[in-house]
Amino acid sequence: MENKRKGLLFLHSAILIFGGTALFAKLIALPAADITVWRSFVAVAVILILLLLRRRPLGLQRPLDAAIMMIGGALLGLHWATYFQAMQVAGIAVGMVAMYTYPIMIVFLEPLFKGHRPQLGDVICALVMLFGIVLLVPEFDLANNVTQGVCWGILSAALFALRNVIQGHYLRGYSGETSILYQGIIAGVVVIPFVTSNPLQIDGESLFKLILLGALFTALPHSFFANSLRYLKAKTVGLIGCLQPVYGATLAYLVLAEEPGWTTIMGGTIIIGTAAFETYRA
Known part of the structure; x- marks a missing residue:
């Protein structure tokens, strides 16, 4: 029981901090790509220090794992950038809910790696989640900011789902810290070409927030x-993880006074509920 309580404390702390990560999309006055690069490199520095202090091994087990880490890192970097772009364009609640379609995407991606077909229940869950996405979209016009945000969020979800499937299939032997160490470096490098601001012109307040984002809101929760x-159990972790958009939307309301509309709440409830149900079924 003591171990279970310890695990729940770790998990809820991680999910709450991950939810707070979304706030930086609005708190830092920089483009999503710029935030991603700084976030990646600060997180890598902090995790490297933690691993060295714990005297954890840093090497990779096989040469092939280096290539897989690079692919995972590229996907992670693009996921972070598109996720922040979604929230900057459409608001935190919409961006988070759209990104949380990733659990159902994993259901359809995993069979490609394991050689079996999705079950009928998985297809039904996907259709229900699609209905939730439709509720998020005010109009099917890319000139609409919310529609743009939903599209960015779904793209972010697809990148995150693919990265997680690759991680689970090929890199199960590595801890979360080790994976983020290598993938964080690649994530930052991949997104550098999209950076538009001069690092020397970043003001002190923004720099402090970037360090806070990378250290406290990225390295620590991971x-x-x-x-x-x-x-x-993995199922327990997945179910409780569905609280992340709820935590994020609540923090956005309390800190930024960003109030989600009823269609966002309804669509979000359907999407998060479906994700939780699919995780329970798994």
Whole structure:
């Protein structure tokens, strides 16, 4: 029971901090790509220090794993950039809910790696989630900011889902910290070409927020999340993880006074509920 409580404490702390990460899309006055690069490199520096202090091994087990880490890192960097873009364009609640379509995408991606077909229940869940997405979109016009945000969020979800499937299929032998260490470096490098601001012109307040985002809101929750998996079942972790958009939207309301509309709440409830149900079925 003590281990379970410890795992739940790690997990809820990680999910709450991950939810707070969304706030930086609005708190930092920089483009999404710029935020992603700084976030990646700060997180890598912090995780490297943590691993060295714990005297954890840093090497990779096979040469092939280096290539897979590079692919995972590229997907992670593009996921972070598109996720922040979604929230900057459409608001935190819409961006987070749209991104949370990734669990159902994993359901359809995993068969490609394991050689079996999706079940009928999975297809039904996907259709229900699609209905939730339709509720998020005010009009099917890319000139609309919310529609743009939903599209960015779904793209971010697809990138995240593919990265997670690759991670689970090929890199199960590595801790969350080790994976983020290598993938964080690649994530930052991949997104650098899209950076538009001069690093020397970033003001002190923005720089402080970037360091806070990378250290406290990226490195720390990933470490907590990895530790929670030592004490809890993967299904439990997935179900509780569905609270992340709820935490994020609540924090956005409290900190930024960003109030989601009823269609966002309804669509979000359908999407998050379907994700939780699919996780329970798994």
